Amino acid sequence: MLARLALEPGDEEFYAEQLSGILVHIDRLQQLDIDAIPPTAQVVEVANTLREDVPRPGLDQADALANAPAAVDGFFRVPSIQEET
C-alpha cells in the first residue's frame, strides 16, 4: 500500500534518508543474539478472547461503498486482476 503513495518533487532526498535509516536499524537488530529467546507473537498475556455467535447490523450498502474509488450496481469496481495466460 505504501508503494502507492506518490512523493512530492523535492522530497525524494528527505525520504531516501529516512528509509535508509530504517534499513540500518533493521541491520542492527539482526546482529542481536536471540538464540535463547523464544519466538514471541504476543506481548499481552491474554488468551481466548471470544465472541458469542450473535449477528449484529453492519454497514448498509451505500456506506460500505462510500470510500470506494469506483462502484457500480452495489459492487466495488476494480481494474481487472486476471492475468493474460
Added chain:
Amino acid sequence: MIGMEVHVQPTTRSKMFCGCAVGQLGDPPNSNVCEICLGMPGVLPVINKAAVEACLKTALALSCEIPRHTKFDRKNYMYPDLPKGYQISQYDLPMSLNGFLELDGRRVRIRRVHLEEDTGKLIHAGDKLHKSWESFVDLNRAGVPLMEIVSEPDLGSADEARDYAVALRTMLRTIGASEAEMEKGQLRAEPNISLRRAGSKELGVKTELKNINSFRALHRAILYEVTRQTEVLESGGAVVQETRGWSEAEGRTFSQRSKEFAEDYRYFPEPDLPPLEIDAAWIEQLRSALPELPGARRGRLVSQHRLPAADAVLIAADRELADLFEAAVAAGAEPKPVANWIIGEVAPSGKIPTPEHLADLVKLVTGGSITRDQGREVLVESVETGRLPSDIVREHGFAQLSDESALQVEVEAVIAANPRAVEDYRAGKKQALGALMADLKKRAPQANPRIASELLLRLLG
C-alpha cells in the same frame, strides 16, 4: 495419488471475526459487511466462539490431536477479494493435527484441520476471462468462517477421492459442524493430484484443482487431470506445479496460475488476535456432546441389529436413513427387511416415510399380506398422502391372495390358457415355468408368489 483440501463452512450465524450475518446466496452485493470485514483502518477482529467449537468438534470426530496452544496468522496477498491485503488463517500452530477418516475399513490420514476466513467474490466483466478489463467485487462472503481439512495423499483413484468427500460430508452433518451443501459452496473440495511410477514411492509434481461444484464434478475433474498428466509425461513433457480450474461445461481443466510457494505469502502471527488455549475440560465438554459417529453407528448396526456389513455401510452413511432404520425397528419391524426396503426403495427415491409407516409396510410384506410389488406401490402412496400403509391396503383391497383354494382357481386358469408352455415344461424345459408365473401375475397380481408357485408345480405334476 490424491490428497484433498476441503474447505467447509461451519454452521454459524455470524462471520469469523466480526458480527456481520452470514448471508444467503442471492443477497444484494455488499449488504453483509462492516468496517472489520471491509478491512478499514483501526478495527479489531474478535474470534467467533461457535466457529472455534465447530472446528474442534470436527477435529475430535476425525481423531485429531488438539494442541493446547493455537494461534492465527496473516497470509499476505494482494487480491481484491480480500480488502485487508491478507487472509487470517493458521500457519504453524493449527487447531488440530494428525487425524484420520475411515473409508471402507482403511484410514485416510488427515494432516490438519484449521480455521480461517473466506474471501469475497469477484465477477469478471467481458466474454472471456483473459479479455476482461475490470472486475466487480462483492464482499458478503469475505470473513465468513471456513475450516480447512487437509488430507495426506492417501487416495488412489477418483472413486476414492469422491467417497472420501462424501464420507467427510456425512461426518460433518452428523456432528452438526456444517450443512456441507456443495451446491451452496459450504463444502469445496480441491484435489491435489500427482502421478507416480508403478512400484515407486516417489510422487510426481502435483497440480491442484479448483472450481469443483459437485461430487460428480470432483470425480470427472480427477479422471480428466490424471489422463492429462499421463499424456504430458508420456510425451516427454513435465507437469508444472500449478492451480488449474475445472470447467464443467467443457469437461476439462485449464491453467489458472502458477502455484505460489508458502514463502510468497509472508506468513506472520496475527498481532490483533490473542492466542487460543484449549484445555482438556473444554475438549471433554465438546467430546461428550458429540453424537454417535458414522463409523461407530455402522459397527452397532452390525452387532446390535445383525445387519450384513454392506447394508450397515449404506445405512450409516446417511444420518436420516440410519435414524429411520432404527426407529422402524423400534416400532416392531424386523431389521433385515427394513434395511432392504430402505436401501432398495427409500434411498433411491429420496422420499422418506415416517418410521411407523415403514414398519407397518414391512410387517405387511413379511407377514404375507401383500406382495413386494404391491408394497412398492403402497410405499409411494403412503409417502405422498401421509397415510398408514395398512389403511391403503385395506382401501384398495390389495391384500395378498394366500388362500389355497382361491389360488388354485387362478392357477388352473393359467394352465388351461397356456397349453404350449405346459407341454414345454412337462417335456423338461423348466424355464417355461417363468412364462406361466408371469401370466399368473397378470391375472392375479395379489397372488402370494411362494404359495402360487408351489401350487403350480404340484398341478403340473
